Amino acid sequence: MPTTRELAEKARFVRTETVRLTRIAGAGHYSAVFSCAEILAALYYAELRLDPGRPDLPDRDRFVMSKGHAAIGLYPVLADLGYFDPAELDGYTRLGSPFGDHPDMKRIAGVDFSSGSLGHGLSVGVGMALAGRLAGSDHRSWVLLGDGELAEGQIWEAAMSASHFGLGNLVAVVDANQLGIDGFVSDVMAAEPIAERFAAFGWGTQRVDGHDLDALLAAFAALPARGGTVPQVIVADTVKGKGVARMELSPDWHVGNLAGADYDDVLAELTR
Amino acid sequence: MTPTQGTTQSPAEFFGFKDSRSVDGTDTRAVPAFVFGAELAELADHDERIVVLTADLGRSNRATDFGARHPERFVNVGIAEKNMITLAAGMAASGFVPFAATFGSFAALLCAEQIRTDCAYPNLPVRVVGHHSGMSMGFYGTSHHSLEDLGMMRCIADLAVVCATDANHLRALLRLSLDHPGAMYLRLGRGRDPEVYDVVPELELGRAETLRDGSDLTIIATGSEVHPALQAATELAAEGLSARVVDMWTISPLDRQAVLDAARTTGGVLTVEEANVTGGLGSAVAECLLDAGLAPRFRRHGVPDEHVPVGPPAALYAHYRLDGPGIAAVARELLTKENAA
Numbered sequence: 001m002p003t004t005r006e007l008a009e010k011a012r013f014v015r016t017e018t019v020r021l022t023r024i025a026g027a028g029h030y031s032a033v034f035s036c037a038e039i040l041a042a043l044y045y046a047e048l049r050l051d052p053g054r055p056d057l058p059d060r061d062r063f064v065m066s067k068g069h070a071a072i073g074l075y076p077v078l079a080d081l082g083y084f085d086p087a088e089l090d091g092y093t094r095l096g097s098p099f100g101d102h103p104d105m106k107r108i109a110g111v112d113f114s115s116g117s118l119g120h121g122l123s124v125g126v127g128m129a130l131a132g133r134l135a136g137s138d139h140r141s142w143v144l145l146g147d148g149e150l151a152e153g154q155i156w157e158a159a160m161s162a163s164h165f166g167l168g169n170l171v172a173v174v175d176a177n178q179l180g181i182d183g184f185v186s187d188v189m190a191a192e193p194i195a196e197r198f199a200a201f202g203w204g205t206q207r208v209d210g211h212d213l214d215a216l217l218a219a220f221a222a223l224p225a226r227g228g229t230v231p232q233v234i235v236a237d238t239v240k241g242k243g244v245a246r247m248e249l250s251p252d253w254h255v256g257n258l259a260g261a262d263y264d265d266v267l268a269e270l271t272r
Numbered sequence: 273m274t275p276t277q278g279t280t281q282s283p284a285e286f287f288g289f290k291d292s293r294s295v296d297g298t299d300t301r302a303v304p305a306f307v308f309g310a311e312l313a314e315l316a317d318h319d320e321r322i323v324v325l326t327a328d329l330g331r332s333n334r335a336t337d338f339g340a341r342h343p344e345r346f347v348n349v350g351i352a353e354k355n356m357i358t359l360a361a362g363m364a365a366s367g368f369v370p371f372a373a374t375f376g377s378f379a380a381l382l383c384a385e386q387i388r389t390d391c392a393y394p395n396l397p398v399r400v401v402g403h404h405s406g407m408s409m410g411f412y413g414t415s416h417h418s419l420e421d422l423g424m425m426r427c428i429a430d431l432a433v434v435c436a437t438d439a440n441h442l443r444a445l446l447r448l449s450l451d452h453p454g455a456m457y458l459r460l461g462r463g464r465d466p467e468v469y470d471v472v473p474e475l476e477l478g479r480a481e482t483l484r485d486g487s488d489l490t491i492i493a494t495g496s497e498v499h500p501a502l503q504a505a506t507e508l509a510a511e512g513l514s515a516r517v518v519d520m521w522t523i524s525p526l527d528r529q530a531v532l533d534a535a536r537t538t539g540g541v542l543t544v545e546e547a548n549v550t551g552g553l554g555s556a557v558a559e560c561l562l563d564a565g566l567a568p569r570f571r572r573h574g575v576p577d578e579h580v581p582v583g584p585p586a587a588l589y590a591h592y593r594l595d596g597p598g599i600a601a602v603a604r605e606l607l608t609k610e611n612a613a
Contacts, residue, residue: 058367105365105394113365114394117385123355124390127362127370130347134323135366157355164350 002045007213010041010077015243015270017076017089022258025072025093029101031241031253033073035177035210036144039236042216043142043173044077052082055109059137062112062128066121067146067175068102069255075099075108083110119152121145122172126158129167129231138226140169148180150191156201159231163202168228172198175210177240183251198233210236244269306463307439308401309337311446312371316342319450321369325360327353333373333403334463353378357386357400364396369450375409376402376418376459380425391455392431399449401458405435406496406546407575408462410585418459419575422494423551425457426524432456432477433524435495440469441521448475459523461496461546462585468499468519480527486516489569489603490534493544494520494553497574500589501544503596508603515603520553531560540569540606544599546589549574571606573599 002010014037015030022028033040044050049061065074072092079086091097098107102116113124125143132139149155162170174194182188191197195205206222208215219234240254241247244266258266309324316322316338325347326335339346349356353374360370372379379402380387391398402421409416425433432452436442442460449456473481483498484505493501498519505515516538518530534541541561543554554572561570575592589595593602 062366064362113362114389117389120358120386120390123358124362124365126355127359127364128366130359131363131366131368134344134363134368141362154352154354154358157349157352158359161349161352161355161359165347 004213007038007041007045010045011037011213012270013080014040014073014076016267018073019258019263019267019270021072021075021089021092023263024090025101026257027101027255028072028258029069029255030072030258031179031247032067032146032177033070034242034244034247035238035240036067036070036175036236037073037242038211038213038216039144039173039175039238040073040077042213042220044081046217047220048142049139050081052110055083058135059139061139062125062141064113064121064124064128064141064143065103065115066124066143067118067149068115070144071101071103071115074103074111078108078110081110084108118146118149119154122155122158122162125170125172126162126165126167129162129170130165132169133167138169140171140226143170143172145172145174147174147176147178147191147194148185148188150174150194151189159198159201159203162231166229167231168224169226170231171223172231172233174233174235175238176235177238178249179240179251179254181251181254195233195235202230204230204232205235206233207235207237210238211242306334306403306460307442308373308403308446308460309334309339311443313338313341315446315450316345319369321367322450323347323363323368323370325349325356325370325372327351327356327374327378329374333401335373353382354386357383357398358390360398361386361390361394361396364391364398365394369397369399371399371401373401373403375416376405376421377416380418380421380457384424387425387431387455387457388428392428395430395454397453397455399456399458401460403460404462405459406461407580407588408496408546408585410588411582413582414579417580419546419548419580420551421457421459422523422545422547422553423555426556427551430454431524433459434477435459435521435523436461436465437495437498437519437521438465438468440467440472443472444469444475445521447472448477452477459495465496466499468502475521478522478525478527480522480530481519482516482530483519484515484517486514487538488514489540489542489607490516490518490538491542491544491599491603492518492520492531492534492553492557494523496546497544497594497599500594500596500599504599504603507596507600513603513607520557523553523556526556526560528560531557532564532566535561535566535568542570542599542603542606543572543574544594545574546594547574548577550577569606571602573602
């Protein structure tokens with residue numbers, strides 16, 4: 001088990017790699033990655049049951065990035081774990097590259113499902129959890145959701161079905177980073193009270209500081225044992241743009257390029 | 273996953289259509305109702321990958337016949353079609369072959385994006401089953417009609433689009449689908465389609481079935497319109513007109529060779545579909561012909577680009593000349609000089 005300090009370094013790596021890839025592409029959803037950098041680090045380096053040498057292992061835990069625009073932060077993690085050569089990311093978004101703004105399960109080892117259209121991922125997780133139970137596997141299906149995404153009605157169709165089917169091996173993590181494109185989620189279409197809403201749909205809930213690695217690990221450890229019958233949600237309170245002062249909770253930094261002085265300043269701040 | 277008791281009602285009876293006439297007006301009370309659930313239940317005895325999903329329509333589409341035999345592999349998601357399609361994709365990503373069934377209108381129109389993004393794009397073996405397609409829901413009206421599904425589904429890449437002609441043909445499609453590596457949209461009628469195939473045919477995706485040869489024109493029909501097309505051919509034959517009838521059950525991929533042969537070896541091409549003529553079978557055939565530089569006498573026959581009036585199914589088929597006599601009349605018009613291209 002890596003130390004908290006080591007995981008914090010991995011979270012920093014997620015952020016700096018995202019900045020590097022954004023410059024290659026000329027655009028990227030960096031601030032939506034900065035909010036879930038600790039979540040990705042804690043999941044991939046301390047929690048998920050994976051074997052990068054066998055990406056199709058039937059009993060592996062699944063991870064569905066429902067907020068698919070954060071894939072730019074997932075790719076470096078998968079490369080770092082050995083799913084593919086990190087050098088492949090140098091061609092990020094170039095014509096014919098496997099790596100676009102949203103993940104493609106057909107072309108990228110370690111990606112369990114293609115995503116990009118918000119609101120779909122929880123249904124995918126329900127299907128994977130049903131399939132796991134049918135196949136006699138105790139794997140968990142993890143789904144990373146955004147808070148703005150919770151306005152999509154299909155999320156609640158899936159939430160209703162998960163508890164109805166008793167899918168205790170389904171775990172949703174909500175990266176509640178407070179911002180959508182047009183402003184604060186609370187202003188555009190309020191998602192709160194998120195935990196209470198999931199609880200009303202029959203889910204077990206926890207709420208933690210999504211940038212506190214110890215709190216995240218404690219939340220994972222507090223999950224009921226595999227094979228339970230109550231789906232679980234961890235609402236992670238986060239800050240969109242976390243780690244770069246000018247981006248934090250600013251709707252002006254949702255997507256775009258980081259070039260010239262911006263690139264140097266942001267990278268300097270992240271590596272300080 | 274709760275098993276649901278099977279039902280003995282036919283899908284049409286379930287929705288209260290006292291009128292038991294099919295497209296062509298023949299009494300079809302003796303025709304087997306949906307074999308969808310029963311056939312899959314048989315196949316699932318020997319194939320552990322098969323799961324069946326529905327959205328509170330198991331009594332309508334007879335998915336309950338599957339659920340009664342394989343309750344652990346039957347998933348009823350309630351009235352939540354989008355969740356059903358994406359959930360099916362999640363199961364397919366884990367090695368299962370899910371058949372997700374609901375009305376064609378809800379399957380193809382409501383869930384078009386889930387079908388494209390979650391099933392076709394990842395190339396997953398999800399079988400989306402759109403039943404009670406076309407205007408077979410009669411006076412239930414536009415919300416329950418799927419006249420646009422052929423046009424919408426066939427422009428999605430990596431999605432096979434096939435239409436069931438009758439019970440035996442549906443059995444063949446279900447068997448064929450098991451070995452298809454990607455996603456598929458299966459378009460079914462309302463479960464009282466008169467018999468065209470007296471045995472389960474051997475089908476190959478992309479190869480249409482020529483059911484009757486002829487030289488004066490070719491009627492290319494699909495789904496529920498194949499049987500009345502055959503009736504029309506019989507009527508025309510009595511007048512000395514020889515019509516070839518092609519069952520173009522494979523909409524995507526289209527059997528281009530069958531279309532080109534029709535244009536080159538017969539005197540005209542008439543497409544017939546229980547669908548909006550904009551974007552459906554007729555459009556696909558027209559594209560194929562023009563791409564090849566062919567311009568035979570040609571007509572797309574189906575439902576015009578309008579919302580259909582209220583009426584029982586059989587009355588609507590007669591209204592739009594989609595029954596046997598109607599198709600024969602349209603064929604005569606096509607073959608008169610005034611209508612030559």
